[in-house]
Amino acid sequence: MKQLTNICAGIGSAVLLLGKSIGHAPTLLRQWPRFIEQCYLIGYTTLPIVAILSFFIGSVLALQAGYSMQSFGAKEFIGSLVGLSMARELGPVMVAILVAGRVGSAITAELASMKVYQEIDALETMNIPPSRILVLPRLAAVLVMMPVLTIIGDLVGWLGGAIVSKYTPFIALEPEKYFETLRRFMKFKDVLNGLEKAEVFGFFVVLVCCSIGLETRGGPREIGASVTRAVVVSLILILVLDYFVTKILI
Amino acid sequence: MQNNPQQTARVGLFFLLGVALIWVAFETLSDGKVFKDKGYTIIAGFDNVRELKLGDEVRMAGVKVGSVEETRLTGRRAEAVLRIAPGVIIPNDANATILSAGLLGTNYIGVDLGTPGAPPLLAGAEIKTKITADINTIMAQLGDLGTKLDNALGSIGDAMKGKDGKPGLFQRLDTLLADNGGNITETMKNLKEVSGKLNSGEGTLGKLINDPKLHDELLAAVTDIKSAANNAKGFMTDAQAIVDQVKSGQGTLGTLIYNDEAGQNIKVVTKNLRDISDKLAKGEGTLGKLINDDVLYRDAQGTLKKVDRMVEGLADQGPISAVGVVANSLF
Structure with a gap:
């Protein structure tokens, strides 16, 4: 029962935080430097890991697909399989998981320590709502950066699949053929669906991480616990949301 | 709060890169048809x-x-x-x-x-x-075909085995054999007898089969026919060669048939002949008169009679003349 109350309390605080942040939306332009800084942290610094992960996810997909499909002569469909899987599902989910692990944990840790060391209280005393200067720029930044990270992830993944398809002896699929089937079976709508999903995931990950960070009570030990909880909740949320968003978008 | 200018540039570049990649994906995958x-x-x-x-x-x-x-x-x-x-x-x-x-x-x-x-x-x-x-229609038609094949095979099976108390093909064959057993045995016996006679050389057919003399004669006849055929073939070849020659305008006949000049000459000759015959018929010219005028005939007859008499006269004087001639040559 207590657990259920905690979950409800967590949802409630996240919704309230969201409401407050949206209420401060007009102030975003005045906080432009903060927004840029968050864009840098969320987007630019996450790019290398996104590129590496996407490349290998695309490669492994092509490898597995080629291995399974060679027995019934459907190798030329590897392009469409890798393309659709990356764009519709793996691209957004993987980027969201990376953002949760790399950015979400940092956000929670930062806000939790500010809370624990009473910096948040100090801000509130000065009538500076934390939702305005700490949460709003992050939410705005993640909304701008998630599509950029996801599209890079998608394209790098496709490229990885194409390289593996060409240089694996039992697949040996020319990149022209790979991209031809990719183009034939894919629409821009598929990519757009992925970007929308990534947007939803990123937004909720940052919201949940900010909320858990700001709700931290206690000392330094609670900072670690908050970070762990934020990452776990984010990962669960990504997969649960994935199902519902996919169902809505299909 | 002031940002590092480099940081702002990186974020801007990164954002532009993302927008560009989205645009590339859009152009590649939808042929740019959403806007226009x-x-x-x-x-x-x-x-x-x-x-x-x-x-x-x-x-x-x-x-x-x-x-x-x-x-x-x-x-x-x-x-x-x-x-x-x-x-x-x-x-x-x-x-x-x-x-x-x-x-x-x-x-x-x-x-x-x-x-x-x-x-x-x-x-x-x-x-x-x-x-x-x-593909679904084709599959449905294949299903129908299967049913029809099944029915057809069933009918064949029924015909073999019999259905509704009616005897099948095998039963009918069996009945046929049982009913006509005596006749069949008789027929087989006759056949055996005929083949025995053939084997022992009895009758025309038997002799034909068994007698080597007959065989030789038949072979000789066939050889003759063959050589006759060869001769005929040679003859036909010659005839063909002649026809070819004629066709190519060689030889008298060829010239006659295929040479225009010869044709023209013949025409002229024929015309001349006709003119001559016309003249002859009309009694023109010496020959015409000769043919048509009996005065000439009578004159000729008279002349001939005179000649006859003269020759007879000469015959009487012959020996004298001969002696005269010999004497003249001696002296």
Whole structure:
């Protein structure tokens, strides 16, 4: 029962935080430097890991697909399989998981320590709502950066699949053929669906991480616990949301 | 709070990169048709558009010329709106068909080339369509075929085994053999007797088979016939050679038949002959008179009589003259 109350309390605080942040939306332009800084942290610094992960996810997909499909002569469909899987599902989910692990944990840790060391209280005393200067720029930044990270992830993944398809002896699929089937079976709508999903995931990950960070009570030990909880909740949320968003978008 | 200018530039560059990549993906995957509709649309009506989906290809003689823009139900038929690329001309007698690109259910619309010189289809016009059997119909027909085959095999089985108390083919054969056993035995006996006679050389056929003399005679006759045939063949070859020669205008006959000059000469000769005969008939000229005038005959007869008498006279004086001649030569 207590657990259920905690979950409800967590949802409630996240919704309230969201409401407050949206209420401060007009102030975003005045906080432009903060927004840029968050864009840098969320987007630019996450790019290398996104590129590496996407490349290998695309490669492994092509490898597995080629291995399974060679027995019934459907190798030329590897392009469409890798393309659709990356764009519709793996691209957004993987980027969201990376953002949760790399950015979400940092956000929670930062806000939790500010809370624990009473910096948040100090801000509130000065009538500076934390939702305005700490949460709003992050939410705005993640909304701008998630599509950029996801599209890079998608394209790098496709490229990885194409390289593996060409240089694996039992697949040996020319990149022209790979991209031809990719183009034939894919629409821009598929990519757009992925970007929308990534947007939803990123937004909720940052919201949940900010909320858990700001709700931290206690000392330094609670900072670690908050970070762990934020990452776990984010990962669960990504997969649960994935199902519902996919169902809505299909 | 002030940002590091480098940080701002990086974020800006990163954002621009993302936007550019989204644009590249968009241009690659949707042929840029969301913003502006290139080309023109035509309508294809079908009883059933099957698996045809938005964005499926329209191919003319296998070359992609457009895509399916919309599928809709109009009254009691399905319509597909096809967007055709600019510059592609579809004749108004071309036919559109829904075809399968593979067994995975990907469909496309195939448009044939129509007749050359036919007026082009204009934007919004309706293209003629043809119905082809889809895989489900073919499967259903195969199922029907299986049922029919089953029935046919059942009927054959019934005919063999018999049905509803009626005897089958084998039973009938059995009855036939049982009923006519005596006759068959008799026939076999006769056959055996005939073959025995043949073997022992009795009768014409038996002798023909068994007597080597007859065989030799037959062989000689055949050889004669063969040589006669050879002679005939040689004769035919000669005749053919002659005919060839005549045809090529060689020899007298050839010249006569194929040489125009000779023909003309013959014509002239014939004409001359005719003139002569006409003159003769009319009694003109010496010969004509000779033939037609009996005065000449009588004159000739008189003359001949005189000559006769003269010769007789000479005969009487012959020996004297002969002695005279001899004497003259001696002296």
